[in-house]
Each structure stands twice: as structure tokens, then as C-alpha cells.
Amino acid sequence: MKHLLTISLIALSTFLMGQDKKTAQVDIKTSTVCDMCVKTIEENLIYEKGVKSVSVDLASSRIHVEYTAKKTDPDAIRQAVTKLGYYADDLPGDPEAFKKLPDCCQKEGCGQPEKKE
Secondary structure: OHHHHHHHHHHHHHHHHOOOOOEEEEEEEEOOOOHHHHHHHHHHHOOOOOEEEEEEEOOOOEEEEEEEOOOOOHHHHHHHHHHOOOOEOOEOOOHHHHHOOOHHHOOOOOOOOOOOO
């Protein structure tokens, strides 16, 4: 009986570990201007539900996010970025959050999408 229980637990744990968690990725155009922007986004976005990894490319002003598709989606991730004060694709950053960013991050247009000419 003891062995049957052990075998059952091993089988259950193997089954649970083998479940498909479907990791997805999204790249978001944002308004980063300095290393503090990178730090703010990477350190805060990682705590969003379902987010597995975050990396910000300052040169291209893009955020690359890997996430669990069953727990979140690109729109929720974009909303989380805007709540930090940065724009996410075409969504403007939250003005109150923008005011709380370090001075170096508050350069002109940082919280708003770039103006198209």
C-alpha cells in the first residue's frame, strides 16, 4: 500500500510538471530615455501576474516580455506599463505615475507616444 501511494504521488507530480504552460512573448514600443527608465520597468513589470521575464532595449525603446498565456495577455501587460507612467505602443502613460518618475525619466514626451509628422 505504501508503494502504491508513492507511485501515485510520483505519477501525479510528473503529470503536473508536464502540463503545457504556453509561454508567449510580446514586444512593446515604449518611451524609455535612460537607465532609470529601464530599471523602473524591469523591476516593476516582473511582479505582474503571469510575467516570467522582462528586458528593456533602451536603444530601440522596446520592452520584451515573456509571459504565461493562461495568466495574462499583451493588453494587460501594456496597461501595467502605462500605470508606471510610460506609454505602451499607442497607450499614453498615466500622468500621475509619470510625475512620480525620476527627473531624468521625465524628459519631453517620455510619458506620451512620439508625435508622428
